[in-house]
Amino acid sequence: MEFRVLGPVQVEGHGGVRALRGARQRRLLAALLLDVNAVVPTEQLIDQLWDDPPDTARQQVHNAVAALRRWLGDGGAESTIVTDDIGYRIVVRPEQFDLACFLDAVSAARAAEEAGRTADAVASLGAALGHWRGPAFAGVGGARFANAAARLAEQRLAAREKLLSLRLDLGEHEQVIGELTELVASEPLRESPRRSLMLALYRSGRQSDALQVYREGRQALAAELGLDPGPELVDLHSRVLRGDPELLGDPVLAPHRDEPAVPVVAERPSFLPHGTRDFTGRDAELDLLLAELTVRPDSGPVILAIDGMGGVGKTTLAVHLGHRLEAEFPDGHYFVDLHGYTAGRVPLTPAAALDLLLRSSGYPAERIQDDLTARAAQWRSHLAGRRVLLVLDNAVDEDQVRHLLPGTSGAVVLVTSRHRMSGLEAAVPVSLDVLPHDHAVELFTRVAGLRRTEDELADVAEVVRLCGRLPLAIRVAASRLRHRLSWTAGHLARLLRDESGRARLLAAGDRSVAAVLEVSYRHLDDAPRRLLALLGVHPGTDFDPAAVSAVGDVELLTAEDLLDGLVQAHLVTQHSPGRYRLHDLVRDFARSALRERGDDERLEARHRLFDHYLHLAGVCCGPIARGFSRIEPDLVHPPRHVPVIESEPAAMELLKAELQNLVATARAAIEEDWTAYTWQLPCVLEPFFSRVNYRESSLDIFRGALEAARRHHSVRGEAAALTNIALILRDRGWYDEVRRLLLDAIGLTRRIDDEPAVAYLLANLGIAHIRAGDLPQASETFSQAREIAMRLEDRQGYAAFTNNIGAVSSRMGHTETALHYFSEALGICRDLEFHQGEAITLINIGEAHLLAGRAETAVERLASGLGISKRISYHPGSCFALSWLGAAHRELGDLGRAHELGTRALELSRGANIGEVECDALAALGETALAAGQPAEAGRLFEEARTRSAELHLPLLAGRACEGLAHVALAAGDEERARRHWETALGHYPAGIAAAGNARDHLAALGGDPVSCQRCRTVAAAPGIRRVGRE
The missing domain is CATH 3.40.50.300 (P-loop containing nucleotide triphosphate hydrolases)
Structure with missing residues (x-):
């Protein structure tokens, strides 16, 4: 008895083909034969027999197997169906099964060809193809059978192509032209049969027909896939074109002609390839x-x-x-x-x-x-x-x-x-660069088809991004979508996000992004090839020659030369002077190439790069680091190139250029659990993060640093990480948690007898007390820090803490005392050329003068503080100075300038994520709007300031916003609403705050005489507001 699946599923015995008893029996037999001689689990048989299995499915399978076993026995079959613990197994000898016979014959042909027995190989392939009667598993539905049929159809086609190719080798070029023509017509995108047909035609003396077959193939590939022919077909076309006699093979088989083969040349030579139908952009x-x-x-x-x-x-x-x-x-x-x-x-x-x-x-x-x-x-x-x-x-x-x-x-x-x-x-x-985004999306849409993309534009944009906007990658990805009807653009995007499988997805036959890059890679000399692979360790967005020097362990000049060569080869892009980057797909390739070089080389390069960035952070941040952030980096590989930092602003500019790389390196250290880098790099960078207000975005880094420092048993690292987490949470208004973290950090720092760090931690604790509204406690804490600095002769710390005490005095209404502290701090900052401290002190002095009614003096001091803040890239200082300058110009009556400065402060604070200044600027703009006779706009700004202050837990600014709303109500003649807002303001103000006096005075005088109110002085132009000076 013979079993057949290469066509309709059949069983043939001595009496001929036996009729199977219904579709279910045919399906059951097919399922067993699909895994012939192997156990097929009962659950799998159930899935293949029913789309929606009944509750009795297991019993029905048992009954159906028993019936099939009896049916096979009635036919005298030597094969049997064996019951196993988990399912059933049909036992069939290879010679009884057409699929086994086909595969054995193909293997025999392969062996004969390798042994040089071409005629035997042809005979074996002919026998193999003789087993086919139609599509495999014809008449049996289901996904598993369809997949198996597709796989077998590909094997059948490959065997047919090989048979015709071998017959060509035997000199049967004229005899195979008909079959090859039929095969090419049915499979126009397959290049192997087209190549054989071109050879057959050329060897038959039909050179022009061979060239026409190539043109038709090129047009079909362009129209269907947007691709050009592969290199083998292009090479054959070139050789046919020039009449290469080597293509004729054995001279006995050469065409019967008196003249040698020569190219077919048109009256006007025109050899341009077919244009791409979906050409886009450029x-x-x-x-x-x-x-x-x-x-x-x-x-x-x-x-x-x-x-x-x-x-x-x-x-x-x-x-x-x-x-x-x-x-x-x-x-x-x-x-x-x-x-x-x-x-x-x-x-x-x-x-x-x-x-x-x-x-x-x-x-x-x-x-x-x-x-x-x-x-x-x-x-x-x-x-x-x-x-x-x-x-x-x-x-x-x-x-x-x-x-x-x-x-x-x-x-x-x-x-x-x-x-x-x-x-x-x-x-x-x-x-040529990669395509602009819009053109890249357009190309993808043209290749994939509008109907496949019009409802998924966001996913298409993501696919294009993951393809790096590279046309080849876009074409291959779009072709995959076009020919996989069950896929969506979103599904394709999800597949492409997996870096490990991206290269496979961006390949179609011999056209792949990886293959293209591999050729460029192999063209490089050893040194640039090694460097390109090593650049795969870089976690950031771009790099400079100094980073490349570290990665490659080469001198700086050598790194520059190697980079220039890679730029010339278009494997690295120079996007600005001294800055380079890898295309995303080149980075994927570099990482793949690096894996081939081994883990040791990868890890050494990674160490050198991380040490480079750690050293850079230390050199740039060291001069401005204070207290807990004074950390000496511990380097394994001191870099070859040491940057020369000429000034503090130059250091900040360099770090700003490297910000994304520094952050990416810190996160990579966390992911790879490189403990020393995990805590050292972010903590060394703290002064820079503070300058550019990057703290909020770095919370995950510092949490990773904390875990690493604890694993590393680094008390200093743990204290530094705790402090940085506290500073971030302080900006969120989590003051109880902040104070707990800072007290923990102070305890750790005292354990290692680092009094300078203790002083700075106390100062940060004092700022938390100010934000929480506890001014007396803040003053006490700053005084403790100041005493430590005095004992240690730390003049810079002494100046900073003196300035903080002055700020508390100013908020408590002790203006002259505050100015005394500020004056002392300013003198020390200038002696030490401590520019950040100088800027902060000048801004505080300006604020104090403004609150005392000396607006012109305030403008002078605030402008000086703003200038220094800009010069040293101190963003918080710039934001505060702009906001208070706006308030000063408002008091001087220049409402246009006040609005301009307030708007700049608001935009800059939002861009830098400085919530305190954002609220201050909103309130200042509201006061300007009210003074300009725009109560509705003022009310909107005050309401926004109140909401934002509540979100950030800033009680002093929430009180100021409520005062503003009270003045808006008073201007409208609504004294009851004004009363409610002033009462709310008083609830926000802590004890001892001078600003509370304004609200108390207004509440006491409602309906009576005018009051002395500093706020009213700023909004005097508003109708309905009565004011008297405070002088």
Whole structure:
């Protein structure tokens, strides 16, 4: 008895084909044969027999198997169905099963071919294909059978292709043309049968037909997939075109002709490849190229050199431009692939390229000179006086191109290369970058089809981003979506987010992003190839030569030279002077290449890079670090290059340029559990984070630092991490938690007898007390810090803490006392050139003068503080200064300037995420609006200030916002609403705060005499508000 699945499922015995008893029995037999001689679990059989299994499915399977076993026994089958603990197994000998016979015959053919027995291989493949009667498992539905059928159909097709190819090797080229023509018609996108058909036609003396088969294939690939033929097919086309006699094989089998094969040449040679139907974008580049063509030199051709990374669309652009220019070049259009970056191919030599070009132009083959110089002269002479377009595609370098250039001024040459042709004389360079976002989305939509994308534009945008806006990657991804009807763009995006599988998804046959990059990679010398792989360890967005010096363990000048070479090869992009980056897909490739070099080299490079950034942070932050942030980095690999920091602003600018890399390195250290870096890097960077107000965004980093410091048993690291977490939470208004964390940090710091750090921690605790409204406790805490600084002769700390005491005095209404403290602090800051302290003190002095009614003096001091803050990139200082300057100009009556400064303060504080200044600026703008007679706008601003202050737990600013709302109500004549707002304001103000006096005075005088109110002085223009001066 024989079992057949290569067609309709059948069983044949001595009496012929036996009729199976219904669809379920056929399906059951097919399911057992699909895993022949292996146990098929009962659950799997249930799934294959029913879409919605009944409750009795297990019993029904048992009954059906028993019935099938009896049916097979009635037919005299030697095969049996064996019951197992988990399911059933059908036992069939290989010679009884058509699928086993097919696979055995294919294996026998493979062995015969490897042994050089081509005729035996042909016989085995013929026998293998003879087992097929139609599509496998025909008539049996279900996903598992469909998948198996598709897999077997591919094996059948491969066997058929191999059979026809072997028959070609036996010289049966004329006999196989019919079968190959049928196969190519049914599988127009498969390149193997098309290649065989071209060979068969060429060997049969039908050279023009062979070239036509290539053109049809190229058009089909372009129309369906937006792709060009693969390198093997392109190579065969070139060889057929030039009449390569080696393609004829055995001379006995050569075509019967008196003359040697020569290319078929049209009256006007036109060898441009088919244009891409879905060409998208590149308007700016096309305009530039066309503009260059308007200026023709008096002698020599116009040479346009298009360079860019692999897959960016250089050839597509050159061909598109070539077709646009066809009418301008009546004497011919030539195209030659120089194979500079073709996988598995040696770049075409200039001599070989000239031979191809001369033959293509109709030049007699027997007259072509062997000498390169003579051959180049023949080419130039042949084109003299002719208007021709020459596309030299895929050039490896300038030397490959020079001998191919025409000498006539009527010619235009388009050169494409991944190498910048900076050494090609008179060439106009045009570098291609990845597509702009909109054009990238448009390309994806054109290839995938509008119906597949129109409802998923956000997902399409994400796919395009994950493809790095690289045209090749976009085309391959879009083709996958187009040909997988069950997929959505969202599903494709999810697959592409997985870096480990991205390279596989961005591959279609021999066209893949990874393959393109692999060719560029292999073209590099050892040193740049090693460096590109090592750059895969970089976790950030871009890098400078100093970072590359560390990664590669090379001198700085060497790093710069290697980077220049990688830029020339379009594997690294220089996006600004001294700054470089990797394309996302190049980074993926670099990481893959690095894995091949081994873990030891990867880890050493990672260590060097992390040490570089840790050292950089220490050099830049060391001069401005105080207290707990004074941490000496512990380096394993001191970097070769030590940056020279000329000034504090220069240090801040350097760190701003490296911010994303520093943060990425800190997060990578957390992910990889590199303990020393995890806590050291963010804690060393704390002064910088404070300057640029990056604390809020770094909470996860400092939490990771805390865990690492505890694992590392670093008391200093733990205290520093606790402090930084406290500072972040302080800005969120979590004052109880902040005070607990700071007290823990103070306890740890006292354990290691670090009194300078204790002083600065006390100062931060004092600021938390101010924010919480406990001014007496804040003053006491600052005084403790000041005493420590005095004992340690820490003049900088002493100045900072004295300034803080002055700030508390000012808020309590003791203006002259506050100014005394400020004056002492300012003098010390200037002596020490402590610029941040100088800026803070000047701003505090300006605020104190403003509260005392001395607006002109306030403007002078605040402007000085603003100037210093800008110069040293101290964002919080700039924000506070702008807000108080606005208030000062309002009091001076310049409402326009007040509004301008308040708006700048609001925008800057929101951009820098400084909530305290945001609330202050909102209230200040509200007071300006009220003074300008705009009560509705003032009410909106005060209400926003109140809401935001409540969110941030800032009671003093919440009280100020409520005072503003009270003044708006009073201006409208609504004394009852004003009363409620002033009472609410008093509830926000803690004991001892001077600002509470304004609200108390108003509440006491409602309906009576005018009151003395500092706030009223700022809004005197508002109708209905009565005011008297406080002087």
